[in-house]
Structures are given as C-alpha cells and as structure tokens.
Amino acid sequence: MAWVYLILAGALEVVGVTGMNKVAKNKNLQAYMILLIGFIFSFSFLGLAMKTLPAGTAYAVWTGIGTVGGTVVGMFFYGEAKDWRRLLFIGMILVAVIGLKTTT
Structure with missing residues (x-):
C-alpha cells in the first residue's frame, strides 16, 4: 500500500506544481487552492508512504514523479519545448525510479 500512497503523492505534487504555474500567471483564489490542495x-x-518505505527511496521516487510529471505537463499544456534531450533525461529519471522500486 505504501507504493500506492507514494504514487498518489507524486501525482498530487504535479497538481501542486501546476497550481504554482497558475499562480505565477494569474493570482486568483482558484490557482492558490489548486496549489495548496495539491501540496x-x-x-x-x-x-504515509514513509511509514513503510525507506525515507531516501520514498523521497527520490516522489521527486522523480513530480519532476517528470511537471515537465510533461509543461510540454503538453504550457508550450514548453519537446526536445529529444528533454525526453532522454525524462527517460533516465524513469529508469532510476524503477530501479529504486525494484531494489527496495
């Protein structure tokens, strides 16, 4: 169950980052609520995940999900570059997260 919590935590971090982007562009209540609720x-x-999983693994996976998710959201919804190098490094982050999952 800890891994489910961790994946949810990472997905909600992406929601929080999206809220940060919305706040930067339009300082309204909805943007602040998305940011606060997400984080x-x-x-x-x-x-909850860190009650079972090692702190280093949980934190690394959480930030990896947030980094990849935030980058993908930026690329598809905010017009950020979809350069092959960005995709390569996203893939490297995903490989590292999977590696941590398989060794924990």
Missing part, C-alpha cells in the same frame, strides 16, 4: 495532500501521502 497538502502530496505531503500527506508522502508521509
């Missing part, structure tokens, strides 16, 4: 629930699920 509050992300940290909550990360805490």
Whole structure:
C-alpha cells in the first residue's frame, strides 16, 4: 500500500506544481487552492508512504514523479519545448525510479 500512497503523492505534487504555474500567471483564489490542495495532500501521502518505505527511496521516487510529471505537463499544456534531450533525461529519471522500486 505504501507504493500506492507514494504514487498518489507524486501525482498530487504535479497538481501542486501546476497550481504554482497558475499562480505565477494569474493570482486568483482558484490557482492558490489548486496549489495548496495539491501540496497538502502530496505531503500527506508522502508521509504515509514513509511509514513503510525507506525515507531516501520514498523521497527520490516522489521527486522523480513530480519532476517528470511537471515537465510533461509543461510540454503538453504550457508550450514548453519537446526536445529529444528533454525526453532522454525524462527517460533516465524513469529508469532510476524503477530501479529504486525494484531494489527496495
């Protein structure tokens, strides 16, 4: 169950990062709510996952999911570059996260 919590935490971190982008562009209540709700629930699920998983693994996977998710959201919804090098490094992050999962 800890891995489910960790995946949810990572997904909600992406929601929080999306909220940060919205706040930077338009400082309204909805943008701040997306940011706050995303990060509050992300940290909550990360805490639940860390009750079972090693802290280093949980944190690395959480940040990996957030990094990849934030980059993909930026590429598809905010017009950020879809350069092959960005995709290569996203793939490297995914390989590292899978490696941590298989060794824990």
